[in-house]
Amino acid sequence: MDNYDIGDLITIETENTTYTGTIMPSLNDNIIVIKMKSGYNAGIDKNKIKLIKLINKGEKPNYKIPPLKISENNNLKNISILSTGGTVASRVDYNTGAVHPAFTADDLIRAVPELLDIANINGKVVLNILSENMTPTYWKMIAEEIEKEVKNGADGIVIAHGTDTMHYTACALSFMVDADIPIVLVGAQRSSDRPSSDAALNLISATMCATEQIKGVFVVMHGESGDTVCHLHRGVKVRKSHSTRRDAFKSINSIPVAEINPFKKQIKYLTELEKTNKNNIKINTNLEEKVALIKIYPGIDGNVINYYVDNGYKGIIIEGTGLGHTPETIFENIKYATDKGVLVAMTTQTINGRVNMNVYSNGRELQKLGVISCEDMLPEVALVKMMHLLGNYDTEKAKELMNKNLVGEITEISRFDSY
Template sequence: MVYEGYVRDFLELSDINVGDIIKIEKDNITHKGMLLEKPDYSNENTLIIKLNSGYNIGVDIQDAKIEKIADGEKPKIELDPVDKQISSDKDNLSILSTGGTVASVIDYKTGAVHPAFTADDLLRATPELVDYANINAKAIFNILSENMNPEYWIKTANSIYDEINNGADGVIIAHGTDTMHYTASALSFMLDTPVPIVLTGAQRSSDRPSSDAFTNLMASVTATKSDIAEVCICMHSTEDDPSCDLHRGNRARKMHTSRRDTFTSINMNPLARISNNKVKMVDEEVEYFKRDSTELAINDNLAEKVALVKMYPGISPELIDIYVDKGYEGLVIEGTGLGHCSDEVITAIARATDENIPVVMTSQCLFGRTNMNVYSSGRRLLHENVIPVADMLPETAYTKLLWAVGQSDESDEIRYIMQSNLKGEINTTLSQRYFIKN
């Protein structure tokens, strides 16, 4: 990570860069060493330097005197090529990196963490991979997951399509965790796949003893060798390391900022649990797309303007009007309770539907499903042609509406698409037992 705020401004003003040799004097103690990149867990006012002894220390720059002793270069990893051990007896596995913590390697000389852009980088970080598959790894882009957008989803879908079309028996997507569930949901609608597609990430970087990168990646490899040919998310099932859960990509959500078991399947169990290189179905009665049961296909037409709007007390109906005036092609409402919003907002929504803008209703409760026949506000929304989508997650409804509007500009067809269970995004057997994480 880069330094930010006051520290960044100070470094720029002093012409000090990562890799430079600096001297820091504070409280009558002097430290000399190489300036390192900022770890994600360090204090915002702290500089990290590597001492000649090899140890890294952090020094708060408040009331410190800092001087650059010598220019340096940003650390580079220069190692011999890795023996990939290609074998006809192994599955062919493609690993595509979009960025994120899981696809990184450590330069142990400097303590810096860098993105893994090549198969060699990835295999050095996880040499065990070659025991399980022939690895083809590449970076399709390198972004923070909060910078993900529909244009990147389209590029990712096409990259996956090419890998499968060229013979991949499974595809892993290395992705930042913050928006992984959006990407997984979007890919589930854009792709029909005969092989497993697994998104994975890490909550803690590979330079930390508690990193989950290795466990998640190896479990994802096991998942790609399974019979579950869907877009899935594979992450820790508990805070400990023994197992990972395989979630349906359009049924999962990130539920914690830092826990390693941050992902939860909503309104259903995970598809499977992975431990000791084995995949065990969690619910034997659940239906899923099986390997080679579907022909490879891609439909990557997405709308350009769809908005996800959260209802809250005091929300102004002008927000809906703004989206209409700006030419948005669809709206997903994250309503309260069973799928409600205020009377004033209903009036604005009526204007949107009168102008043939599809409006979809979900619930911010997450667990349970919408039912707009219970209260008068819900019935008014139904009268205004709002589309309820049962227990579909708001994020899933957003990505699906982007896709649905990309398929048709006919209101009835969009309604039919949104209310049809295409890729397991609607749970038709909802039960109270899914209210808590299993």
């Protein structure tokens, strides 16, 4: 092993497998890590290696990282990139091949120096978590950091975020942050050490959008599976709709706000947006965390509703079937909830389309039991909105506001060109 260096292309034979790839840094002396042609990394126990063959000697890597010296350009806007973790800000664990969050915001700039042509970048690590571990408490922290940045002169905010729950966070910030600037969440489906990584184009596109004179909370991700355009989505109309594709995020019951060409540095707006050139900000981080989301299915045990009611829950979002229905067998459980003053609201598990509880008798009965319609809101959006409303108002007022459009989360009339 001592004859081979990082960067060398080698073939390793073990009893069962032959690996070919480039030697990567390893944190464990007993393991050799190679990056294979597929883009995946393999960690191989040195004791199990039968033969190593050199294919090509690699160039000696230069480990000196140049100091990050950024001079401010007065013609450019000031954009703060807040890093919360996730694939867009991740590194590979070269022992296991698994991906861990690690990069700092500074590292992001180092990885994508083009960002400095778009804006004066101020990087800051807010969190360092995988987004599956995101919590309402972290949402509040991010809102507070946004407020600090804007008060310190930021013209726009980019938030590097894991993709698993990025749409939940985008939604939470939509309700929590009332700002006259763009707040753009961005992630990546493939980590930056892979040739197919979408991290750089997404970051460039997000930063471009953050310099625009628009207001609101948005998500930027690949608009197609290829490296062509990115899409700017409204934070309250978007959802992660695929587990692996780079164009995983789709606007639901809506179309994207804009199409971004990061190569030509062009933004084409597809819908009209309110323009602003102020930097006002006001945040309201009150949240009632005792709100549950229940997805309906044939044979569901209605007593799970009682479980939540008996454990002090203040609100329940039902992800019903079709136009917003549940089995009539759980009507008594829903009545138990509404009788106890728990706010119960209906969304649909079809994901696409609007709730309408006026068409079938089942929906009418549910309305009589006090269940309110969430219109064309996504279940995830309805959940976060109810947390926000019950954190700020009594149940009656929250019930009244639940199916009123506050920040673009409800579309009055469905567009025919959105599925």
